[in-house]
Amino acid sequence: MIKPKLTPKQKALAINLDSSIYGTFAEIGAGQETVRHFFRAGGASQTIAKAMSAYDKDFSDAIYGKEAKNRYVTQNRLRKMLRYEVALIEERIPRENNPGKKFFSYANTVTTINFDKTTKGHGWVGVRFQNSENEEYNEIIIHVKFKETNPTLQQETLGSLGVNLIYGAYFYTDNPRILVESLYDDLSLDRLEIDMIDFSGPAFRYVDNRLMSLQLVKLGMTDAVIFNSQGNNMLPADILYKKNIFAVRGSFRPVTRVNIDMFEHGLEMFNQDNSCDHENTQILFEITISNLRAAGDIDERDFLDRVDILGTLGYTVMISNFSEYYRMVDYFSTFTNQHIGVAMGVNNLLDVFDEEYYKNLPGGILEAFGKFFKKDMRVYLYPYKNPEDGELLTSENLKVHDNLKELYKYFKLNKRIVDISNYNPKFLEIYSREILKKIVTHELGWEDELPKSVAEMIKDRGMFGYKELTFEGLN
Structure with missing residues (x-):
């Protein structure tokens, strides 16, 4: 039997009734919506040490310090808040007077939709907490984008999300996948998007944040996630904003000399x-x-192998649910008005x-092309050699449907x-x-068809079914 999901009130009460959980709330930009749940649930006196909202920038700067370029809705600001409060x-x-206490600090820095509704609202939400009184602190950081068009509704959504995050930190630490899913308890996907998540601390020493990012896309919480060559989760808006974007789509299983030549x-x-x-x-x-x-089902080991290889080559990786190319380009256009380029093979263009x-799609292929070839988007087409007759296919002799x-x-x-x-x-x-x-x-010779570092990595780590031959295996 599936256990019913708890409401924000039930979760807040469960935390309030646990005398070992004790901490502070610092909420900036969308009211004190999270702590409100704890006050209303009852029994909050043994859980809440302090609740504050430093709305005024001068007061906020006096507490947490100034921010570069006066940007306050940032990951850096959130981490400063969490660590300062802890x-x-x-x-x-004093620890000696409070044995068994597990301290936490919850914080958010958020901007909701503006009066003219030209900005939809987004923010950073996080919790810094202990699993036991002698343990080092753990952190869970998420970035959210609001989908609702009413500031009051956005505030209520933020409040429920905050309760879910704190509850997950204390009750689902041993299962981060369940923790990620639980962030939407009592919420729906059409209310907010979570496009970045980061786990750190001793409780998550074995958690790979790339797999947690993959969960966000699998569960429909966001359309795309990005991580850099070091495997760190990146906020798409941070690295795509006002940039020229050049993308290559592929399976990269494994990365071949063709992929690199095309790129x-x-x-x-x-x-x-x-x-x-x-x-x-x-x-x-x-x-x-x-x-x-x-x-079939996603093979997470295979996924990490592909991403590790791309990271070793120094590339930034995006995982998306954009089956069609036009959706990918349309996504890029939400962050930039600069040039967009896509490298692809002939077979991919035929699919387009x-x-x-x-x-x-209501507007059919014309709507798709309107989104795909928008602004300064350009396709860079890599030729294809037909293995049957040796014919070289390029944009010049490519055959599309008559209409x-x-x-x-x-x-x-x-x-x-x-x-x-120049291929x-x-x-x-x-x-x-x-x-x-x-x-x-x-079979001999496969190494020559891959970049040298890729072939070596496959052998060293036994990727894609590679097994080192032994004398026994040769007999």
Whole structure:
């Protein structure tokens, strides 16, 4: 029998009745909605040490210090708040007089929807807490984007989310997946989006935050998550805002010389076409959830192997639920009005021009193209060599459906689809599926079809079914 989910009031009461849990609430920007649940639940006197809201920037600066560029709704601000408040508890509440106490500090820094409704509202929410009185502190940090168009409703949503987070910290620490799911207890996906989460501390020493990010996309809590080459979760808005964006989509199972050749020469053309440089361009290697599910349920080990390889090569990775390319480009456009480039192979472009993909879209393929080829978006097309007859397919001889030929010509003439000309012909007969078979069967030569560091990593870590041969295995 499935245990019914608790309401925010029930969760707040459960925490209030636990005499060992004791802490502070510091909420800035959307009222004191979280602590309100604890006051109303009853028994709050043994749980709440302090509740405050330093709305005025001067007061806030006097307590937590000034922020660079006067930005207050940031992850850095939230962490300052959490650590300052915990330090204050430790300073003012003697441990010897309070044996068994598990201290915590909950904080949020949020901006709700403005009067003109030009900004929807977002914020950072977190909790710093102990699982036992002698344990070092743990932290859970999340970033939220409100979907409701009423500030009062956004405040209420934030209050429920805060209760769920604190309850999860104390009751679901041993199961972070359940903790992530529980953040939406008494809430719905159409009320808010959680697009970043970060676990740290001794209770989460074995938690891989990339897997927690994957959970957000799997559960529909967000459309996309991003982590850098070091495997750290990144807020999409932070790294995409007002940037030129160049993306490569693939399975990257594993990364082949074709992937790198397409990326490097496509990026070179993108930079030349738009006078971009490294500082104002964000490169993304994107993997879709549908790709990860291609063989059934998502194999998390396989997922991490792919991401680790891309990270070793120095690339930033995005995991998304954008099955169609136009959704990916439309997503990028919410963060930037600069240039967008997508490198893809001929087969992928044929899919883009397949009307079957857009049957459920009200405006059909025209609506999709309006979102895909918006602004300065450009496709950099990598050629395909037909293994059956050796024909080389490029944008010049690509055959699309008859009713789309004129539309295709239009995008060609306006240079929205351009061929990657400076490719390496030797790489055109490299296919990742064939490489995977060779890795498993130990067929000679597969290493030459991958970047050297990738081949070495696969061998060292036994990725993608690779097993080192022994004398016994040779007999």
